[in-house]
Amino acid sequence: MTYVARCCCQACEIAVEGEPVLNAICHCDNCKRRTGSAFGWSAYFPDDQVASRRGELGRYEVTTTSATRRFCKACGTTLYWTSTSFMPGHTGIAGGCFTEIPLPDPAFSATDARRCAWITLPDGWLASP
Secondary structure, eight states: OHHHHHHTSSEEEEEEEEEHHHHEEOHHHHHHHHHHHEEEEEEEEGGGGGEEEEEEEEEEETTTTTTEEEEETOOOOOEEEESSSSTEEEEEEGGGOSSSSSSOOEEEEEEEGGTTTTTOOOOEEEEOO
């Protein structure tokens, strides 16, 4: 399976082969700020599953998480990131950017203690504090 994630203006994309090793939502402050929402949806793929990247991407260094975010220079969508402290050797991709062939449903809630009280999760999801 090939999945392609694109930014809002579709000028940038990243394609990956196979399934993610982690497909989760996260309620940490960093993910909330990255998305401007109540949580972030992240899918992590081993770096060797990244098939291609296209477009003019900007770079933002997040010093608190040792992460490098890549975003579209035209529309500002954060498309993907890497980190030396969390899942090194993997590329995290914004789950909502896979629109033509969506990812499987996430089933893990990270930093669950920071989840907004009005958000409920489906039965059977795993959660970390």
